[in-house]
Amino acid sequence: EVQLLESGGGLLQPGGSLRLSCAASGFTFSSYAMSWVRQAPGKGLEWVSAISASGGSTYYTDSVKGRFTISRDNPKNTLYLQMNSLRAEDTAVYYCVKDRFVGAPKFDYWGQGTLVTVSS
Amino acid sequence: DIVMTQTPLSSPVTLGQPASISCRSSQSLVHSDGNTYLSWLQQRPGQPPRLLIYKISNRFSGVPDRFSGSGAGTDFTLKISRVEAEDVAVYYCMQATQFPYTFGQGTKLEIK
Numbered sequence: 320e321v322q323l324l325e326s327g328g329g330l331l332q333p334g335g336s337l338r339l340s341c342a343a344s345g346f347t348f349s350s351y352a353m354s355w356v357r358q359a360p361g362k363g364l365e366w367v368s369a370i371s372a373s374g375g376s377t378y379y380t381d382s383v384k385g386r387f388t389i390s391r392d393n394p395k396n397t398l399y400l401q402m403n404s405l406r407a408e409d410t411a412v413y414y415c416v417k418d419r420f421v422g423a424p425k426f427d428y429w430g431q432g433t434l435v436t437v438s439s
Numbered sequence: 440d441i442v443m444t445q446t447p448l449s450s451p452v453t454l455g456q457p458a459s460i461s462c463r464s465s466q467s468l469v470h471s472d473g474n475t476y477l478s479w480l481q482q483r484p485g486q487p488p489r490l491l492i493y494k495i496s497n498r499f500s501g502v503p504d505r506f507s508g509s510g511a512g513t514d515f516t517l518k519i520s521r522v523e524a525e526d527v528a529v530y531y532c533m534q535a536t537q538f539p540y541t542f543g544q545g546t547k548l549e550i551k
Contacts, residue, residue, distance in 0.1 A: 366540040424493035
Protein backbone atom coordinates (compact mmCIF):
# COMPACT_ATOMS: atom_id res chain seq x y z
CA GLU A 320 0.00 0.00 0.00
CA VAL A 321 1.37 3.39 -1.02
CA GLN A 322 1.74 5.76 1.92
CA LEU A 323 2.96 9.34 2.00
CA LEU A 324 3.32 10.93 5.42
CA GLU A 325 4.12 14.62 5.65
CA SER A 326 5.55 16.29 8.71
CA GLY A 327 7.20 19.53 9.76
CA GLY A 328 4.33 22.00 9.49
CA GLY A 329 3.67 24.62 12.12
CA LEU A 330 3.10 28.24 13.03
CA LEU A 331 5.83 30.74 12.33
CA GLN A 332 6.39 34.42 11.72
CA PRO A 333 6.92 36.07 8.35
CA GLY A 334 10.52 35.78 7.22
CA GLY A 335 10.99 32.47 9.00
CA SER A 336 12.12 29.10 7.68
CA LEU A 337 10.71 25.61 7.83
CA ARG A 338 11.57 22.22 6.38
CA LEU A 339 8.79 19.84 5.42
CA SER A 340 9.41 16.12 5.11
CA CYS A 341 7.46 13.37 3.39
CA ALA A 342 8.15 9.74 4.26
CA ALA A 343 7.19 7.43 1.42
CA SER A 344 6.48 3.72 1.51
CA GLY A 345 4.75 1.03 -0.51
CA PHE A 346 6.46 1.79 -3.81
CA THR A 347 9.96 2.10 -5.24
CA PHE A 348 10.55 5.72 -4.21
CA SER A 349 13.74 6.11 -6.24
CA SER A 350 11.86 5.34 -9.47
CA TYR A 351 9.34 8.16 -9.27
CA ALA A 352 9.30 11.90 -9.51
CA MET A 353 7.59 13.69 -6.63
CA SER A 354 5.73 16.97 -6.23
CA TRP A 355 4.52 19.31 -3.54
CA VAL A 356 1.06 20.85 -3.91
CA ARG A 357 -0.45 23.37 -1.51
CA GLN A 358 -3.95 24.53 -0.65
CA ALA A 359 -4.59 27.77 1.16
CA PRO A 360 -7.50 27.70 3.65
CA GLY A 361 -10.78 27.50 1.74
CA LYS A 362 -9.01 27.82 -1.62
CA GLY A 363 -8.06 25.62 -4.56
CA LEU A 364 -4.99 23.58 -5.34
CA GLU A 365 -1.65 25.07 -6.36
CA TRP A 366 1.33 23.07 -7.58
CA VAL A 367 4.49 24.24 -5.82
CA SER A 368 7.47 22.17 -6.91
CA ALA A 369 8.58 18.89 -8.48
CA ILE A 370 11.71 16.80 -8.49
CA SER A 371 12.82 14.01 -10.78
CA ALA A 372 13.38 10.47 -9.58
CA SER A 373 17.14 10.94 -9.34
CA GLY A 374 16.86 14.43 -7.87
CA GLY A 375 18.79 15.87 -10.78
CA SER A 376 15.94 18.03 -12.11
CA THR A 377 13.79 20.38 -10.10
CA TYR A 378 10.93 22.72 -10.99
CA TYR A 379 9.16 25.50 -9.10
CA THR A 380 6.19 27.78 -9.43
CA ASP A 381 7.29 31.38 -9.89
CA SER A 382 6.03 32.58 -6.49
CA VAL A 383 8.43 30.31 -4.58
CA LYS A 384 11.52 30.41 -6.84
CA GLY A 385 14.56 31.46 -4.87
CA ARG A 386 12.80 30.85 -1.53
CA PHE A 387 11.87 27.15 -1.57
CA THR A 388 14.12 24.18 -2.33
CA ILE A 389 12.88 20.69 -3.08
CA SER A 390 15.17 17.73 -2.45
CA ARG A 391 15.04 14.02 -1.80
CA ASP A 392 16.99 11.29 -0.05
CA ASN A 393 16.32 8.12 -1.99
CA PRO A 394 17.99 5.69 0.44
CA LYS A 395 15.76 7.15 3.17
CA ASN A 396 12.63 7.23 0.95
CA THR A 397 12.07 10.83 1.98
CA LEU A 398 11.10 14.00 0.14
CA TYR A 399 11.83 17.46 1.52
CA LEU A 400 10.75 21.04 0.99
CA GLN A 401 12.97 23.70 2.51
CA MET A 402 10.96 26.90 2.83
CA ASN A 403 12.77 30.18 3.52
CA SER A 404 11.66 33.83 3.69
CA LEU A 405 8.12 32.70 4.39
CA ARG A 406 5.23 35.05 3.70
CA ALA A 407 1.63 35.16 4.90
CA GLU A 408 0.52 33.99 1.43
CA ASP A 409 2.49 30.74 1.93
CA THR A 410 -0.06 29.73 4.57
CA ALA A 411 -1.55 26.47 3.34
CA VAL A 412 -1.82 22.74 3.73
CA TYR A 413 1.14 21.23 1.88
CA TYR A 414 0.62 17.86 0.20
CA CYS A 415 3.30 15.44 -0.91
CA VAL A 416 2.29 13.78 -4.18
CA LYS A 417 3.67 10.83 -6.13
CA ASP A 418 4.43 12.01 -9.64
CA ARG A 419 6.12 10.91 -12.83
CA PHE A 420 7.69 13.02 -15.52
CA VAL A 421 7.24 10.44 -18.26
CA GLY A 422 4.02 8.54 -18.79
CA ALA A 423 1.00 8.26 -16.51
CA PRO A 424 -0.74 8.19 -14.17
CA LYS A 425 0.65 11.31 -12.51
CA PHE A 426 -0.45 12.46 -9.08
CA ASP A 427 -1.92 9.05 -8.29
CA TYR A 428 -1.21 9.15 -4.54
CA TRP A 429 -1.41 12.05 -2.10
CA GLY A 430 -0.40 12.41 1.52
CA GLN A 431 -2.77 13.74 4.17
CA GLY A 432 -0.99 17.09 4.20
CA THR A 433 0.75 19.25 6.78
CA LEU A 434 -0.43 22.75 7.71
CA VAL A 435 1.95 25.68 7.51
CA THR A 436 0.72 28.93 9.05
CA VAL A 437 2.71 32.13 8.57
CA SER A 438 1.46 34.88 10.82
CA SER A 439 2.80 37.57 13.11
CA ASP B 440 1.42 29.31 -17.86
CA ILE B 441 -1.53 27.19 -19.00
CA VAL B 442 -4.79 28.47 -17.51
CA MET B 443 -7.43 25.87 -16.69
CA THR B 444 -11.03 27.13 -16.58
CA GLN B 445 -13.80 25.00 -15.12
CA THR B 446 -17.55 25.43 -15.51
CA PRO B 447 -19.75 25.49 -13.58
CA LEU B 448 -18.12 26.43 -10.27
CA SER B 449 -21.09 25.02 -8.40
CA SER B 450 -23.42 22.23 -9.45
CA PRO B 451 -26.54 21.24 -7.50
CA VAL B 452 -27.60 17.77 -8.60
CA THR B 453 -30.40 15.39 -7.66
CA LEU B 454 -29.33 11.98 -6.40
CA GLY B 455 -29.44 9.43 -9.21
CA GLN B 456 -29.20 12.10 -11.91
CA PRO B 457 -26.18 12.76 -14.12
CA ALA B 458 -23.68 15.55 -13.63
CA SER B 459 -21.17 17.09 -15.97
CA ILE B 460 -18.20 19.41 -15.43
CA SER B 461 -16.30 21.15 -18.19
CA CYS B 462 -12.66 22.17 -18.24
CA ARG B 463 -10.97 24.30 -20.87
CA SER B 464 -7.25 24.91 -21.17
CA SER B 465 -5.70 28.09 -22.58
CA GLN B 466 -3.54 26.03 -24.94
CA SER B 467 -3.33 22.49 -26.24
CA LEU B 468 -2.44 19.87 -23.64
CA VAL B 469 -0.94 17.46 -26.15
CA HIS B 470 2.57 16.62 -24.94
CA SER B 471 5.51 16.09 -27.29
CA ASP B 472 5.25 12.37 -26.42
CA GLY B 473 1.75 12.31 -27.94
CA ASN B 474 -0.08 11.97 -24.63
CA THR B 475 -2.52 14.50 -23.17
CA TYR B 476 -1.89 14.82 -19.45
CA LEU B 477 -5.30 16.01 -18.34
CA SER B 478 -6.50 14.58 -15.04
CA TRP B 479 -9.55 14.91 -12.82
CA LEU B 480 -9.28 14.92 -9.05
CA GLN B 481 -11.95 14.62 -6.35
CA GLN B 482 -11.61 16.27 -2.95
CA ARG B 483 -14.18 15.31 -0.38
CA PRO B 484 -14.63 17.59 2.65
CA GLY B 485 -11.70 17.33 5.02
CA GLN B 486 -9.81 14.92 2.78
CA PRO B 487 -6.79 15.22 0.48
CA PRO B 488 -7.46 15.13 -3.25
CA ARG B 489 -7.85 11.76 -4.94
CA LEU B 490 -7.07 10.90 -8.56
CA LEU B 491 -10.16 9.88 -10.53
CA ILE B 492 -9.21 10.12 -14.19
CA TYR B 493 -5.86 10.47 -15.96
CA LYS B 494 -4.89 11.07 -19.59
CA ILE B 495 -8.38 12.43 -20.34
CA SER B 496 -10.37 9.21 -19.99
CA ASN B 497 -8.51 6.56 -17.98
CA ARG B 498 -10.14 5.69 -14.68
CA PHE B 499 -7.66 5.23 -11.86
CA SER B 500 -7.70 2.04 -9.80
CA GLY B 501 -10.81 1.68 -7.63
CA VAL B 502 -12.75 4.51 -9.25
CA PRO B 503 -16.39 3.59 -9.92
CA ASP B 504 -17.37 3.27 -13.57
CA ARG B 505 -20.05 5.94 -13.16
CA PHE B 506 -17.16 8.41 -13.57
CA SER B 507 -15.96 9.03 -17.10
CA GLY B 508 -13.75 11.55 -18.85
CA SER B 509 -13.68 12.74 -22.42
CA GLY B 510 -12.32 15.48 -24.63
CA ALA B 511 -9.32 16.44 -26.66
CA GLY B 512 -6.94 19.33 -27.27
CA THR B 513 -8.26 22.12 -25.05
CA ASP B 514 -11.78 20.99 -24.07
CA PHE B 515 -12.48 18.26 -21.56
CA THR B 516 -15.44 16.91 -19.61
CA LEU B 517 -15.97 14.86 -16.48
CA LYS B 518 -19.30 13.05 -16.30
CA ILE B 519 -20.95 11.22 -13.45
CA SER B 520 -23.68 8.99 -14.84
CA ARG B 521 -25.74 8.77 -11.65
CA VAL B 522 -24.73 10.91 -8.70
CA GLU B 523 -24.51 9.24 -5.31
CA ALA B 524 -24.31 10.89 -1.90
CA GLU B 525 -20.60 10.01 -1.59
CA ASP B 526 -19.87 12.09 -4.71
CA VAL B 527 -20.37 15.33 -2.79
CA ALA B 528 -16.97 16.93 -3.24
CA VAL B 529 -14.98 19.54 -5.10
CA TYR B 530 -13.71 18.37 -8.47
CA TYR B 531 -10.56 19.74 -10.09
CA CYS B 532 -9.15 19.34 -13.54
CA MET B 533 -5.38 19.50 -13.77
CA GLN B 534 -2.82 19.64 -16.54
CA ALA B 535 0.56 17.96 -16.18
CA THR B 536 1.68 18.44 -19.76
CA GLN B 537 3.84 21.47 -19.06
CA PHE B 538 5.46 23.06 -16.02
CA PRO B 539 4.10 24.74 -14.03
CA TYR B 540 1.38 22.16 -13.56
CA THR B 541 -1.92 24.00 -13.15
CA PHE B 542 -5.37 23.27 -11.75
CA GLY B 543 -8.84 24.50 -12.51
CA GLN B 544 -10.61 26.58 -9.86
CA GLY B 545 -12.65 23.60 -8.68
CA THR B 546 -16.33 22.71 -9.07
CA LYS B 547 -18.38 22.08 -5.96
CA LEU B 548 -20.88 19.26 -6.46
CA GLU B 549 -23.82 19.52 -4.10
CA ILE B 550 -27.00 17.55 -3.66
CA LYS B 551 -30.28 19.41 -4.25
